[in-house]
Amino acid sequence: xxxxxxxxxxxxxxxxxxxxxxxxxxxxxxxxxxxxxxxxxxxxxxxxxxxxxxxxxxxxxxxxxxxxxxxxxxxxxxxxxxxxxxxxxxxxxxxxxxxxxxxxxxxxxxxxxxxxxxxxxxxxxxxxxxxxxxxxxxxxxxxxxxxxxxxxxxxxxxxxxxxxxxxxxxxxxxxxxxxxxxxxxxxxxxxxxxxxxxxxxxxxxxxxxxxxxxxxxxxxxxxxxxxxxxxxxxxxxxxxxxxxxxxxxxxxxxxxxxxxxxxxxxxxxxxxxxxxxxxxxxxxxxxxxxxxxxxxxxxxxxxxxxxxxxxxxxxxxxxxxxxxxxxxxxxxxxxxxxxxxxxxxxxxxx
Numbered sequence: 145x146x147x148x149x150x151x152x153x154x155x156x157x158x159x160x161x162x163x164x165x166x167x168x169x170x171x172x173x174x175x176x177x178x179x180x181x182x183x184x185x186x187x188x189x190x191x192x193x194x195x196x197x198x199x200x201x202x203x204x205x206x207x208x209x210x211x212x213x214x215x216x217x218x219x220x221x222x223x224x225x226x227x228x229x230x231x232x233x234x235x236x237x238x239x240x241x242x243x244x245x246x247x248x249x250x251x252x253x254x255x256x257x258x259x260x261x262x263x264x265x266x267x268x269x270x271x272x273x274x275x276x277x278x279x280x281x282x283x284x285x286x287x288x289x290x291x292x293x294x295x296x297x298x299x300x301x302x303x304x305x306x307x308x309x310x311x312x313x314x315x316x317x318x319x320x321x322x323x324x325x326x327x328x329x330x331x332x333x334x335x336x337x338x339x340x341x342x343x344x345x346x347x348x349x350x351x352x353x354x355x356x357x358x359x360x361x362x363x364x365x366x367x368x369x370x371x372x373x374x375x376x377x378x379x380x381x382x383x384x385x386x387x388x389x390x391x392x393x394x395x396x397x398x399x400x401x402x403x404x405x406x407x408x409x410x411x412x413x414x415x416x417x418x419x420x421x422x423x424x425x426x427x428x429x430x431x432x433x434x435x436x437x438x439x440x441x442x443x444x445x446x447x448x449x450x451x452x453x454x455x456x457x458x459x460x461x462x463x464x465x466x467x468x469x470x471x472x473x474x475x476x477x478x479x480x481x482x483x484x485x486x487x488x489x490x491x492x493x494x
Contacts, residue, residue, distance in 0.1 A: 189227035190246040201426035256290035263334040265461040269486035300419040307391040311365030315384040328366040379445035
């Protein structure tokens with residue numbers, strides 16, 4: 145008998161995931177109808193664990209809405225991809241099968257090119273500039289509303305920190321140190337071009353495959369925030385974490401348009417207060433989580449934290465800004481507004 149090739153199982157795995165998601169949705173729909181048929185169940189999905197800042201913030205939103213509108217709505221939060229992958233959840237939100245989900249910027253870029261601005265390396269000069277820009281509706285509204293025709297709209301953003309390089313054997317202290325290294329990046333053309341400009345070899349892959357690829361030396365390193373070291377175990381393999389701070393990419397909470405538009409004026413006001421609460425709680429919890437991750441990585445995993453000169457990295461990546469802006473002139477005003485915040489809140493990294 146001829147052996148069955150692994151590729152034979154890929155469609156089956158995909159089909160199984162979709163069937164599982166459908167079964168879960170059917171089950172929770174029946175559960176929601178049996179206990180309180182007069183209430184509208186509001187379902188929110190995300191891909192993080194229950195101790196992650198994202199889940200803590202969404203739980204605060206859940207409590208807020210349930211306390212104020214509990215006679216009409218019951219919010220339910222589903223963590224850890226219980227409702228499917230991020231791509232699945234975006235599609236479910238798009239169709240209204242669920243009401244909200246947390247989406248990565250890379251996924252949203254496939255629905256609107258406006259989102260590609262957040263993938264630009266060194267778009268923000270500092271964390272302060274990043275936060276002020278993201279809190280400015282003149283900057284975010286043209287981006288957040290650009291997916292309305294797709295059936296969903298962004299309602300708030302979540303801080304995902306700074307993305308930095310971490311490696312198994314070779315510390316990264318300048319762009320030249322990346323030469324010849326295979327670095328996992330998100331599956332985005334912008335990130336692939338960033339690695340080319342920095343001299344490394346971009347290796348796009350799903351996040352769930354990174355640990356094994358690091359351990360088996362298929363790749364030499366990756367780039368992400370500090371919690372990838374601890375929550376995902378990458379610090380067990382990678383012993384150098386370099387704060388080049390090449391990206392600050394937000395996660396986005398999106399909502400189904402039909403659901404949002406069906407809210408009364410009073411209900412929408414309460415939901416919008418809830419969105420603000422998510423943003424506030426998540427940012428506060430993020431600071432705590434990053435500090436805890438750094439301490440654990442340094443003391444238990446023996447990761448060395450490095451602080452390279454950022455200037456050579458910025459210089460190498462700058463041509464990418466102009467090429468993206470030339471290909472997408474609609475984001476030029478947004479880019480210029482962000483530069484104003486960069487002037488007000490310049491980098492403190494030396």
